[in-house]
Each structure stands twice: as C-alpha cells, then as structure tokens.
Amino acid sequence: MPQPMIQVKDLTKVYRVPERAPGLKASIRSLFKPQTIDVPAVTGISFTIAPGEMVGLIGPNGAGKTTTLKILSGLLTPTRGSATVAGFTPWERKPDYLRRISMVMGNRSAMNWDIPPLDSFRVLAEIYRVDPQTYRDTLDELIALLEMEALLKKPVRNLSLGERMKCELVGGLLYRPDVLFLDEPTLGLDVAMQRRLRQFLHKYNQDHTVTVILTSHYMADVTALCQRVMLIHHGQLIYDGALHALAEKLAPFKLVRLQFSAPVRDFEGFVAKFDTVEILPQENGHPTLRVPRALIAPVTAQILENLPVADLAVEDPPIEAVIDRIYEEGTV
Amino acid sequence: MRSLDRFNHRGGWALIRNTWQSWLQHRGFFFLLAFGWMLPMLVYLFIWSAAAGDGAVAGLTRGNLAGYYLALILVNQMTYSTTNWTVGDNIRYGGISAWLLQPISPLYHALSQEIAGKVVFMLFSIPVTGLLALIVRPELSLTAGQALLFLPALLLAWALRFFWGYWLALLAFWAARADSLLALQDSLIFLLGGHLAPLALLPTWMQPLARILPFRYMSAFPVEILTGLLSGREIWLGFAIQAGWTLLAVLLTRLIWTRGVRHYEAIGG
Numbered sequence: 001m002p003q004p005m006i007q008v009k010d011l012t013k014v015y016r017v018p019e020r021a022p023g024l025k026a027s028i029r030s031l032f033k034p035q036t037i038d039v040p041a042v043t044g045i046s047f048t049i050a051p052g053e054m055v056g057l058i059g060p061n062g063a064g065k066t067t068t069l070k071i072l073s074g075l076l077t078p079t080r081g082s083a084t085v086a087g088f089t090p091w092e093r094k095p096d097y098l099r100r101i102s103m104v105m106g107n108r109s110a111m112n113w114d115i116p117p118l119d120s121f122r123v124l125a126e127i128y129r130v131d132p133q134t135y136r137d138t139l140d141e142l143i144a145l146l147e148m149e150a151l152l153k154k155p156v157r158n159l160s161l162g163e164r165m166k167c168e169l170v171g172g173l174l175y176r177p178d179v180l181f182l183d184e185p186t187l188g189l190d191v192a193m194q195r196r197l198r199q200f201l202h203k204y205n206q207d208h209t210v211t212v213i214l215t216s217h218y219m220a221d222v223t224a225l226c227q228r229v230m231l232i233h234h235g236q237l238i239y240d241g242a243l244h245a246l247a248e249k250l251a252p253f254k255l256v257r258l259q260f261s262a263p264v265r266d267f268e269g270f271v272a273k274f275d276t277v278e279i280l281p282q283e284n285g286h287p288t289l290r291v292p293r294a295l296i297a298p299v300t301a302q303i304l305e306n307l308p309v310a311d312l313a314v315e316d317p318p319i320e321a322v323i324d325r326i327y328e329e330g331t332v
Numbered sequence: 333m334r335s336l337d338r339f340n341h342r343g344g345w346a347l348i349r350n351t352w353q354s355w356l357q358h359r360g361f362f363f364l365l366a367f368g369w370m371l372p373m374l375v376y377l378f379i380w381s382a383a384a385g386d387g388a389v390a391g392l393t394r395g396n397l398a399g400y401y402l403a404l405i406l407v408n409q410m411t412y413s414t415t416n417w418t419v420g421d422n423i424r425y426g427g428i429s430a431w432l433l434q435p436i437s438p439l440y441h442a443l444s445q446e447i448a449g450k451v452v453f454m455l456f457s458i459p460v461t462g463l464l465a466l467i468v469r470p471e472l473s474l475t476a477g478q479a480l481l482f483l484p485a486l487l488l489a490w491a492l493r494f495f496w497g498y499w500l501a502l503l504a505f506w507a508a509r510a511d512s513l514l515a516l517q518d519s520l521i522f523l524l525g526g527h528l529a530p531l532a533l534l535p536t537w538m539q540p541l542a543r544i545l546p547f548r549y550m551s552a553f554p555v556e557i558l559t560g561l562l563s564g565r566e567i568w569l570g571f572a573i574q575a576g577w578t579l580l581a582v583l584l585t586r587l588i589w590t591r592g593v594r595h596y597e598a599i600g601g
Contacts, residue, residue: 015599075429077597091597095435103433110430114354126346127436155357 005179005211006049006072011081013042013067013235041067043235044081051178052209054201056216056226056243060327064235065215069181072213073103086178099128101179102172106187109164110171111156117167118152121174128175135174142170145200162193169197173204182214186221198224219320233327247322254296255280256289258303259311270306274299290317344440352448362449363456369412370405370460376528377401377468390532395471396559400530402461402470403555408527409457411490411550415445416497420504420511423596432593446494478558481567485554488574493521493550495581502585505592520545526552532561546581549574 019037020030042064049055057065070076072083074090074097083090088097104110111120125135143149146166151159156167165185172180182201186194202225205212216222222229222243229246231239239246264270267287271277277299280288291299296314303309355362381394392400419442422428431438497517503510522528524538525547534542542548553570556562562570 073433075432075597077594093432098433098435108426108430112350112354114357115350119350119353123343123346123350127340127343127434129340129342 003051004048005051005053005086006047006213007084008048008072009046009082011042011045011068011071011083012040012079013064013071013076014079015039015041040235042071042078042232045232045235045237046081047230047237047240049211049213051211052205053228054205054212054214054226056214056222056229057232058215058219058222058229058323059232063232065232066183067235068232069103069183069213069215073101073181074098075103099175100177101181102175102177103181103183104168104172104185106165106182106184109156109168111164111167113157114155116153116155117159117170120156120167121171124171124174130175134176138174138176139170142173145203146170146196162189162197165189165193165197169200173210176208178210180210180212182212182216184216185214186216186218194218194220201225219318219323231323231326238326247316253290253292253317255315255317256291256296256300256303257311257313257315258287258289258307258309260308261310262308264307267307274302340436340440343436344444347440347444348447351444352451355448355452359452359455362452365414366409366453366456367460369409370457372522373401373405373408373527374464380529380533381468390530392530392532393471395469397530398465398468399470399472400555400559400561402465402468403472403558404526404551405461405464406457407486407489407555408551409453410450410486411493413446413490413494413497414449415442416494416501416514417511418445419498419501420514423502423504423592424508428596432596442498472558473560474558475560478560482554482558485557485571485574488571488578489550489554492546492574492578492581495578495585496546496550499581499584499588502588502592505588505595517547521547521551524548525550526555530561531556544573546577549577 015038016036017039018030019035020026045064045068057068059065067076071078072085072090074093077091086097086100088094088100090097090101111117112123121139130138143152146169148163148166148170151163151167156164159167169185185201186197189197198221201212201214204210205225212225214221214225227242229239229241229243230237231246268279271279271289274291274295276292276295278290280290282288289299300312300314303312377397380389380392380397383389384392384394384397387393388396422431428438431441497514500513500517501510503513524534524542524545526542528534531539531542531548531552549570553574557567557570
C-alpha cells in the first residue's frame with residue numbers, strides 16, 4: 001500500500017462558546033462573569049486517504065464537516081488527536097505545506113472583486129512562486145477545461161455565482177496542489193453548472209492524481225465523484241467505505257409507488273395491517289410505501305389482490321432519502 | 333522544490349500592484365475621502381489665521397500657519413492608515429482565513445493596501461494642496477537640513493501610526509468592535525497631534541502630555557521639523573521618543589498577532 005496522503009487519528013475539536021440567558025439582567029451579569037459551554041464539533045475521528053483518492057465527506061449541517069476541513073487545511077488547531085497531510089502537521093501552517101494544499105470554499109471568495117480574475121491569478125502565481133512557463137500552461141489547461149475564456153477580463157464583481165466558482169477553482173489549482181479540500185463547491189449553483197463543475201473535477205482528478213476531500217449537501221456531487229464516502233454525524237464518523245455499500249446497508253427497504261384506478265377507502269387502515277410498512281408523504285397525489293425488503297412479495301401481492309391498482313412500481317430509495325434517514329436516526 | 337518562507341517580496345509586490353489597480357477603480361470614493369480629511373485642517377487654519385490677524389499667535393504669523401497646515405494636510409494623508417479599519421472587518425467576517433492559507437505573511441496584505449492607498453490619495457492631495465497654496469500663501473523657509481530630517485520623521489510617523497492602529501485593530505480577534513479604539517486614536521491625534529492647533533498653541537498643562545504621548549509623533553512632528561518650529565535639541569529628543577513608540581508598536585503588533593491567530597485557530601473563523 002502506498003504511503004497515505006492524509007492520515008487522521010482520534011481527531012477531536014471542542015469549541016468553547018459563550019452562553020448567556022436572554023434579557024438585560026443576564027447580559028449585565030455575563031459582563032462580569034462570562035459563562036461558556038463546551039461544544040464538541042468533532043469527536044475522535046480517524047481515517048486515512050491514499051494519494052489520488054477522491055472522498056466525499058457528508059453529514060447534516062453542523063455535523064463537523066467544515067471543522068474537519070478547517071483542521072486539515074491548518075485553520076484550526078484540534079483539541080486532541082493528530083493529523084498528517086502530505087507529511088506535514090497542518091496547523092503549523094508551514095509555507096511549504098500551504099503550497100501543497102488548496103482549500104476552496106463555496107461560500108467564501110478568495111478573489112479580489114474589483115479587478116478581472118486574470119489579475120488575481122497573476123498575483124496568486126507570484127505568491128505561490130509558480131514559474132512563468134508552468135503558470136501559462138496550467139492556466140491554459142484550466143481555462144480550456146472550464147470553458148471560461150470570456151470571463152477573464154471582466155471584474156469578478158460582474159460575474160455570476162457559477163462563473164465566480166470557476167474562478168475560485170482556477171485560483172485554487174493554479175499552483176498544482178497535491179491535496180484539494182472542497183467545501184460545498186456547488187453551493188447555490190444551478191443544475192447545469194453543478195454538472196459542469198463535477199465533470200471538471202472528475203477530469204482534473206484523473207489527469208493529475210490530486211487527492212480530494214469534498215463536502216456537499218448535494219448527493220449528486222458525491223455519487224458522481226466519490227467512490228468512497230465518510231459520513232459524519234454529531235461529530236462522529238459513523239460510516240467510512242464505498243458509497244454503494246452504504247446504500248445497501250442503509251436501505252433494507254424498497255419503495256412501492258402506487259397509482260389507483262378508483263378512490264380507495266381507508267388506505268391507511270389497510271396499510272396498518274403490516275407492522276413495518278410506512279406511508280411516505282405523497283408526491284403528485286400518488287401514495288408511496290416504504291416496505292422492508294423481506295416483505296416486498298407478500299405486501300405487493302396483498303395490494304394487488306385487494307386494491308384497484310392501475311400501476312405499481314418497486315424501486316430502490318434515492319440516496320438522498322437514505323442519507324436523510326441516517327441524519328434523523330443518527331446511526332448506520 | 334525551493335523552500336518557501338513567509339517573506340516573499342515578489343508576492344508582496346504583486347499584491348501592491350493589484351491593490352492599487354483595484355483601488356483606482358474606486359478613485360472617486362478615495363478622492364472624496366481625502367477631501368473630507370482636509371476640511372477640518374482648513375477650518376482650523378482659518379480660525380487661527382483670524383486669531384493671528386496681521387500679527388502672530390504664539391509666534392506664528394498667518395503665513396506660518398498656512399505653511400504648517402498645508403504641510404499637515406499632506407503629512408496626515410501620508411500617515412493615515414485606512415488599512416487598520418479593514419483589518420478588523422477581515423477578522424470579524426473570517427476573510428482573514430484566506431490570508432492565513434497563503435504561503436506569505438499576512439502583513440503583506442496590509443502593507444500592500446497601505447502603499448497602494450498612499451499612491452491613490454497623493455494623486456488627489458498633492459495637486460489640491462498646490463492649488464490651496466496659491467490661495468492661502470504659506471511662508472516656508474525650507475533648508476536642506478530640515479528637508480533631510482523631515483523624510484525619516486515622516487517615515488517613522490507613518491510606521492508608528494500604522495503599527496499602533498494595527499495592534500489596536502488586531503484586538504478584533506477577541507472583541508468584535510475593537511475599531512472603536514481606532515476612533516479614539518483618531519480623536520487623540522486630532523487633539524494632541526497638532527490638528528486642532530499647533531502644539532505651541534495648546535494650553536500649557538497639555539503640552540508636556542502631547543510631547544510624551546505617541547500621537548504627536550504620528551502627525552505633527554515631521555511638520556514641525558519641516559516648518560522650522562523646532563530647535564536641534566528638540567528634534568533629536570523627538571526622534572528618540574518617536575523611535576521608542578514605534579518600536580513598542582511593532583512589538584505589540586507581533587505579540588498580539590501571534591496570540592490572536594492562536595485564539596482564532598482555537599475558536600474557528
């Protein structure tokens with residue numbers, strides 16, 4: 001096995017957050033005796049990532065995804081535990097380390113908004129000491145891949161959200177980092193732009209064996225790009241492995257979509273006969289049932305026999321629904 | 333690969349050019365800002381000129397006062413640090429994360445804004461001050477020695493005002509509205525730094541205070557050298573005090589920066 005690019009052991013981060021009751025009296029009291037509470041953001045996380053791997057870090061809001069990325073990029077010091085990325089301890093923020101990583105955040109801009117991106121790229125090339133030839137080659141490649149020739153001379157302020165994200169990516173990759181941390185790169189983008197960025201990331205990762213950790217709320221990003229996912233919930237790593245295995249493990253049930261040819265009286269009552277079958281919220285007026293895999297045959301047989309069925313479809317649940325269920329229940 | 337260190341002058345120079353271009357996009361705003369800074373000085377010039385009449389106040393004639401205040405307008409704009417106001421915002425809104433992630437000392441970002449800003453302000457202030465000189469007719473007997481001493485005094489005044497404001501601004505790591513301290517600094521410069529009145533016109537009890545505190549050395553001191561208000565002994569004593577305060581400001585900046593970043597790493601940006 002090759003030397004891992006990222007090695008994380010027992011990583012823990014506890015924030016100390018000021019807390020006070022509402023109201024004037026409490027606010028005056030807190031002036032003299034500030035109260036704080038400890039909020040664990042990440043608890044005892046361990047994993048390793050090989051060079052060139054592309055891993056999706058998923059979890060609900062506040063699960064600890066961004067905290068993990070901030071620790072790995074060097075912006076936060078952990079409360080406990082260790083991490084090694086490309087042979088460095090991230091939070092020492094040695095210039096040689098910063099030169100090898102890139103953190104691109106969908107909700108924060110590293111570009112100067114008043115000037116065209118090309119000027120910002122030039123400054124970044126100087127800051128990262130990219131030699132002129134490599135700079136030209138890299139820029140040409142990235143611009144061609146992202147099809148953004150036309151954007152280069154407009155001030156960033158006048159670009160759309162998607163165009164700006166392209167610029168962030170160019171800025172983040174200009175010095176050919178070995179490790180790329182992507183925090184919600186497709187946040188707020190339309191579907192077509194999301195797909196374009198996904199294609200770009202996929203191609204770039206293949207061409208340059210860059211190691212990527214990606215967080216996203218759009219499961220489509222993760223399913224398209226990452227074979228391996230890590231699922232964080234309440235600061236704990238509750239799953240680390242192949243995406244398809246997660247779906248199978250987590251979805252011991254299937255969805256049965258129904259369309260009736262005539263109105264059905266007391267459908268709920270009918271379904272209630274099966275203990276473990278649930279009615280999901282309706283879409284387009286057609287009921288959907290969640291049925292354990294083992295019960296699919298008897299349940300569909302009963303339905304077909306007793307109800308006026310026009311159409312019946314048995315499907316695997318969408319990955320979003322699977323994830324949603326874990327988020328609610330908190331375990332895999 | 334060559335090892336990188338944080339003191340990367342190529343990167344710093346590129347930042348300066350970039351900031352300058354970006355600021356020139358808003359030159360109208362900066363010209364108005366520069367004009368706003370001039371106005372109070374002009375008001376006090378007119379008041380003290382009226383007080384002097386055809387004679388003098390505390391030994392200063394109308395022409396002396398005109399020379400003093402025109403020089404002060406330029407020195408004030410060359411030493412005023414707009415950057416310090418934005419550093420706090422950067423810390424509060426997390427923009428500083430982007431600086432910390434680059435392999436270059438974040439001080440370069442602040443310095444590039446400083447240098448770029450000075451160039452933009454001077455594009456406006458030098459011609460306007462020239463025009464004003466035609467109207468208020470300053471009397472200035474400039475010797476080569478004064479001019480020569482003026483330059484280091486100006487440079488130190490800038491460094492002192494910049495670093496003093498910078499360490500105050502860095503308190504934003506702990507207190508969200510640390511920039512109120514910058515407003516206090518401005519008020520003290522206005523009062524004790526020779527803006528409201530040349531030091532010689534301040535009440536007697538206030539004068540020693542003005543001479544020992546740092547605020548005079550951020551603005552009036554180079555002007556007093558240029559306009560010949562100081563004896564040789566006063567100049568050297570002034571330089572010693574100015575250098576002492578500057579050194580303290582630099583040390584405080586370093587200390588608070590290191591502690592502040594550690595705090596930032598602990599609580600998260």
